[in-house]
Amino acid sequence: MIENKKTKILIVEDEAVINKVYADDLRDNGFEVVTAQNGKDGLELALSEKPDLILLDILMPVMDGLTMMDKLRNASSYGKNVPIILLTNLSADEEETIQALTKNEPAYYLVKSDWDLRDVMEKIRERLNRK
């Protein structure tokens, strides 16, 4: 039955510790979690696993988050519609780009250093319910 299928979340974040904490917390809250540590792996994982929501860091090696998001959105119908929440520390480049992005699509973002796990969970639930 579809109801028994857990909601799957993909975390793309290069800081191992942060990645791990988010993943553990989400699993404890009943989500299925897959993770990647750079944009390239993240893109592959997104297209193969088709998660219900993606937590996406911006500053990452190999391929950054915004490039990955762009490629994902243009890759397939799934890629076009999957909800994405950007993770940021609000450095200069990030802020202006995010502001530009949030005009064209409801890209949510959260500030890692300011947000509790509780807030993150709430934001995720909010974004999933918007579908």
Added chain:
Amino acid sequence: MSKRIIILKSKKRALNLKILAQRRERIRRRLEVTAKKLAAIAKEKEDVRRKLVITANHLAVTAKEKEIVRHKLVITAKHLAVAAKEKEDTRYKLVTTAKQLAATAKERESVRLRLVTTAKTLAVTAKEKEDVRRKLAMTAKNLSIKDKQLAATAKEKEIIRLRLVQTADDLERSSAKNEAMLGAIGDGLIAVDNDRKIMFLNKVAVDMIGWKTNNLIGKIITELPLQDEKGNFIPLNLRPTTLALKSDKRTEVTYFYVRPDKTRFPMSITVTPIKINNKTIGLIEVIRDITLEKEIDRAKSEFISLASHQLKTPPTAIKLLIERLLGGRMGDFTNEQREYLSDIRSSNQRMINIINALLDVSRIELGAFSIKRTEKDACALVLTILNESKLMIDEKQLKLKTIFPEKKVILLLDESIFRMIINNLILNAIHYTPRGGGIQVECKLSNKGETLGGKLLPDDYFVVAVADTGYGVPQKDQHKLFTKFFRADNAREKQPDGTGLGLYIVKSALDNSGGMIWLTSEENKGSIFYAAIPLTGMKAKIGVRGLT
């Protein structure tokens, strides 16, 4: 015939007579009934007939009355028709009379005007004649004087001639000096008249603009294309020459100038009105290519950005790890262990706060931030910011009073910078006032020359005054209050968590945007902090990003 038969016949006859009599009686009775009915019917008919007669009479009367009324109406209608016609005639006559009067009045007026004009012309002619006569008298007088003067020595003439030669020489040298100076200025210089026609440019300006000098002299300066960052052309009402003419003060702006080959570069433009005898006779515009400055700004900003990211990542990881531990899903802790973990969390949060504040300070010191202005309802914004702290105010049971001007104040503001300033002052008031105290936030317009909080205002400002009944600032510390990392002793004691950077950042933001900050305070009584923003709005500043 037998007697019996006769008796029988008589009986039979008697019977027949009886029957007949009965029959006749019945018939008589029936006839009586019928007669009564007929009488009744006749009576009814008589009643009906009588009623019909009465009704006919009535109708006759009514018809007669109607005829009378109709007759009267016809007469009245005729009277009215006559009256209307009379009115129409009268009106027509009035209109005609009015037209005639108007024509007459008009004629009189043109005659009158002609007379006035003739009178003026005659007066002018008379005056001119008088002037000419006077001038002739004067000239005659002068000629006689001049005769005498000319008779004076040729020596004086010679002296004068020599002086003239000297002055011409000086002028030429000074002009050459000016040329040299103008040529040596690294910035471009453009002089325009009141119609904004270009009268003069120095070489640097010509090179920067990229047009031929001949094509520039006489051109209206607003023909030179300027754009904002996004590539929108600057409308006439926002051009620096327009702003300078409107405010009659020196105006500084930064825009992108578009060269003839369609490339563009960032340009700093300063326009100053030239005044002679308090009358503006033109404008001087100084222009400078700030591409290099912007690149340096960008490099500084990127450095801070990178440092920020690197600095914030470890404490963010710690924050999340502690949260997980304290969240209860990783096993139980003793009370003491929980307390320690909680202390680690607050220490870590302080570190994050300090890092954020230091990054702001770096941006301020390096000047690597921008001020972007949009029109905002200043008082409404202050109220919004105040409401965001309502929970804290209520929790500390502080009494809040607000005073706002009646009219809306629309100001050119960078919203995030304004928020930071007001938020900072409000939070300080809350943190440094004991439970049950009071806070007052007042917004007002203050004019040049007014004294507010002991300060004489050099211009017109929009002022936000945040007052509290808190610990106050000791006199000896007041002048250090806005310096980096400074915390007064009493503040340190009451609130160990402050960074000492808030007021420094607020002051820098205000200084950079053309505003001011000052305070009055008495220890243990309370303080009033005044943040003033020029009524002409925050000064714009181009930078790579905003301030937090």
